[in-house]
Amino acid sequence: MTLHPAIAPMRTTCPYCGVGCGVLASPDGRGGVTIAGDPVHPANKGRLCVKGAALGETLGHQGRLLAPQIGGQTASWDQALDLVATRFRDTIARHGPDSVGFYVSGQLLTEDYYVANKLMKGFIGSGNIDTNSRLCMASSVAGHRRAFGSDTVPGLYEDLELAEVVVLVGSNLAWCHPVLFQRLAAARAARGTRVVVVDPRRTASCDIADLHLALAPGADAALFNLLLAEIHARSLDCGENIDGVEVALAAARATDPAQTGLTRAELAQFFDLWLGSDKVVTVYSQGVNQSDSGADKVNAILNCHLATGRIGRPGMGPFSVTGQPNAMGGREVGGLANMLACHLEIENPAHRTAVQNFWNAPRMAERPGLKAMDMFRAVEDGRIKALWIICTNPAVTMPEADRVARAIAGCDFVVVSDMMAQTDTTRLAHVLLPATGWGEKDGTVTNSERRISRQRRFLPPAGQARDDWRILAEVGRRMGWRDAFDWQHPAEVFAEHAALSGVAGALGSDFDISDLAGIGVAEYDALQPFLWPQSAARCGGRFFGDGRFHTPNGRGRMVAVTPRAPQALDAAYPFRLNTGRVRDHWHTMTRTGLSPRLSRHLAEPFLEIHPADAARLDLAPASLAEVTSPHGRAILRVLVTDRVTPGHPFAPMHWTGETAPSGRVDALVPGRVDPVSGQPALKSAGVAIRSFAARWFGFAVCAGAARPDCDYWAKAVLPRGQQLELAGQEEPGDWTEYARALFGLKGEPLMIRDRARGLVRLAFLQDGRLQAALFVAPEPVALSRSHVAALLTEEGGLDLLSGRPGADRPDEGALVCACFGIGVNSIARAIATQGLTSVEAVGRALRAGTNCGSCRPEIGALLQAGMACRAAAE
Structure with missing residues (x-):
């Protein structure tokens, strides 16, 4: 060896x-x-x-795109790049620069983003480059620019630890930004930091909340308007150098408290907490941004911090936390259709000229391009005839996802650069270009506190994969602009970006890292994390604590906000669906879906629905619900819980055509956008819900690949294979033949059938070892899934078809602590047998909750249930 x-x-x-x-x-x-x-x-x-x-x-090569493809056939890089350059060049010649578009991603590195933006805006000459960051942070960008004159995050992460009060608004920090949540929880334990969670749902973040405000969906602006009016009533307005105060106050005083759905006592408690301490940080995220009035919600929050001067000083300020690793870096290089590089303004002629001169660009975009929703509408109606999608999956993640998929399928020429060979979007492409992924890429990213860090390569590229910036630069060279795209190393791209930021800084931009304009390869390789700006004038720190802003007159701006209720529901679609994320998965699972332990916590798409709604709709726990809107349809597993309020169910957005075709939740969401930011209202979709009338339910495991053929299926990876949840409205005539087709296996399986109860259990063995098993019942299959999954490739006989572990093999149950693989049954047993009474005690006994801490709220709920059982027994 x-x-x-x-x-x-x-x-x-x-x-x-x-x-x-x-x-x-x-x-x-x-x-x-x-x-x-x-x-x-x-x-x-x-x-x-x-x-x-x-x-x-x-990090394996499973599912990777390993070579370029044209029309589904393997091609050389030269063939693929020549075709892309030729088709884009010809389309521009015939139909103009606005007939092409780039749709890119907050997962790109800054160097990738910079090259894409330069190619589109400075050389193709169109603003038609937008990013999936439009779906998560565009309203924050718009709010920042209206209030501060620039897209500037004022504060730092350490403000969470210095604050006396931290308010989480539309942010399930515990699941979506767990490390920040850990920092906040530690500050609360050490310093007594008080925490307020503002969210219609009772999320895991409420585990450390001193106050949970379950406000009416969409009422964030009303809440902060009322806070602003209270600031004035208590004579606490102390913000200086601010314009727009009176009109903002007038709008605030006109706000009806009933819009919030909160009691006067709840409002008073919130006001007293927020106004009773100088050091207040308001953290907000997708629950605020993903709205058709998201920019106004952001400005309602900013108004309160501006009015009180609680901004840009230690332990105080508004704080936007981003959902992608480089959403900030994309904003810095002009990755949004309505921005130029280095936070310059595409509408400003002096800014355009400065960037054009720096790039020596032949034809600069003169106006903002199409934002994401408008871009795919332009693809649909034929205005965009050539589209390049990079590092994202819009056929799943865009609102009205089915309509977007049809638009992409009908486009004259579609290029997709991706790591993965099979996604809902790659299936629609004419040309596929294999891109490097994390561990293979080399560049920089910027986090939510403006800290630029290096992503470094420690693995060789998979197959023929290339870095995105190299692919883009090569197309630029083949389109005729060799000198402008002739970099050999990402350090050269970064150095050019830094040099351009110096030009921007001279024009008054907040983003200036010109100290790094002369960086070489060795310095770039050794680059340590740093906060921007980094220039002769200023290094790092907070913004606006000195009362100076990036507006033309140097004054901050309060914005008059008239709260708008969410669009009224249609009687045919009486539920307002909220969408979001789960703890252990991210985006469309092309990465997290490869990890067995990340798939064990929540393995299929689900619908959280209030018990009263479930009872009215006759939805039993673990049954299936059919959810429809005017735009699409989904089938989701029913999770009955009072974490949501009546009429407002919740569903996560991670599942795709690869993992659960009927679980594509964004197919339900309408394409309404914020008129200021262009950000879609992904958190609000009017839907109808009814029971999905399945005649049979199944659970399967297999060591190889499975080919499901039924109305509902969801797939998750196991350490030695995969598991599937299945359901159908028509029962197969022969279960043995169905199982053979499902697993791609031949031979006779072991089989147990109870016709009276409608139960079927089949197992395929090879050399005495389990290769696949199928369990079928007329109701959701009840068995120990973790036990059955653990039997794959082990020796066994008919006893494995029991679906339950023996007395000598305790059942872990559903996974709670993914870090240490500890299930709900193990935690419940330890609580009962050892008399555990705190999350810390469970951690000492089992290690659960002692690493990342994301499971601590669930452990707390198990403790409460255990104590309730003991109390009832006594």
Whole structure:
């Protein structure tokens, strides 16, 4: 056996949310990688959430796109790049520069983003480049620009630890930004920081809340308008150098408290907490931004901080937290259709000229391009005839996802650059270009506190994959602009970006990292995390604490906000669906879906629905619900819970055509957008719900690939195969033949059938070892899924078809702690038998909740249930 030396740990940055955690990646020389938190990175100081900790499980070549493809056939890079350059060049010649578009991603590195923006806006000459960050943070950008004159995040992560009160608005920080949640929880434990959660749902973040305000959906602006009016009533307005105060106050005083759905006592408690301490941080995220009035909601929050002067000083300020690893970096290079590089304004002729001169560009975009929703409408009606989609999956993630998929399918020429070979979007492309992924890429990202960190390559590219910036630059060269795109190393791209920021800084831009304009390869390789700006004038720190803003007159601006209720529901669609994320998955699971432990917590798409609604609709727990809107249809597993309010169910957005075709939730969401930011209202869809009339339900495991053929299926990866949840409205005539087709296996299975009860259980063995099993029942299948999954490739007989572990093999139950693989039954047993009374005690006994901490709210709920049982017994 050949031994390969281990490689020294590589300092890099996590590719998931916008926290931007530092990671130590240690390749073992045999294809494996050990992952740990970087103890010296300022964002996480060694902490990682379970997704980050599991990164080593997601780095294989399974499912990767390994070579260019044209029309579904393998092609050379030269063939593919020549075709892309030729088709884009010809389309522009015939129909003008606005006939093409780029749709890119907050998962790109800054260097990738910079090259894409330069190619489209400065050389093709169109503004038609937009990004999936439009779906998550565009309203924050718009609010910042209206209030501050620039897209500037004023504060730093350490403000969460310095604050006396932290308000989470539309942010389930515990699940979506777990490391920041850990920092906040630690501050609360150490300093008594008080926490308010403003969210219609009772989320995991409420675990540490001193006050949970379950306000009416969409009422965020009304709440902060009322706070602004209270600020004035208590004579606490102390913000200086601010315009628009009187008109903002007039709108605030006109707001009806009933819009919030909160009691006067709840409002008074919130006002007293917010106004009773100087050091207040208001953290907001998708629950605020993803709205057709998201920009106004952002400005309602900013108004309160501006009015009180609680901004840009230690422990105080509004704080937008981003959902993608480089949403901020994309904004910095002009990745949004309505911005120029380095926070310059595309509408400003002086800014356009400065960038054009710097780039020596032949034809600069003269106006904003099409924002995401408008871009796909233009694809649909034929105005955009050539489209390049990079590092994102809009056929799943865009509102009206089915309509978007049809638009892409009808486009004259579609290029998709991606890591993965099979996604809902790659299936629609004429040309596929294999891109490098995390661990193979080399560049920079910017987190939510403006900290720029390096992502470093520690693995070779998979197959023929290339970096996105190299692909874009090569197309630029083949379109005739060789000198402008002739970089050889990402350090050169970064240095050019930094030099352009110096031009922007001279024009008054907040974004200036010109100290790094002369950076070389060695310095770039050694670059440590730093806060922008970094220039001769200023290095890092907070913004606006000195009362100076980036507006033409240097004054901050309060914006008059008239709260708008969400669009009225149609009688045919009487439920308002909220969408979001789950704890252990991210985006469309092309990465997290490869990790068995991340798939064990919540393995299929589901609908959280209030018990009163479930009873009225005759929806039993674990049954299936059919959810419809005017735009699409989904089938989801029913989860009955009072975490949601009546009439307002919730569903996560992660599942795709690869993992659960009927669980594509964004197919239900309408394409309404905020008129200021262009951000879609992804958190609000009018839907109808009814029971899905399945005649049979199934659960299956298999060591190989499965080919489901039924009305509902959801797939999740296991350590030695995969598991499937199945259901259908028509029962197969022959279950053995169905199972053979499902698993692609021949031979006679072991079989138990109870015709009277409608039960079927089949198992395929090879050399005495389980290869696949199928369990069928007329109701949702009840068995120990973790036990059955653990039997794959083990020896067994008819006893394995019991679906339950023996007395000598305790059933872990559903996974709670993904870090240490601890299930609900193990925790419940320990609580009952050891008399555990705190989350800390459970941690000492089982280790559960002692690493990333994301499962602590669920452990707390189990403790409450255990104590209730003991109390009832006494």
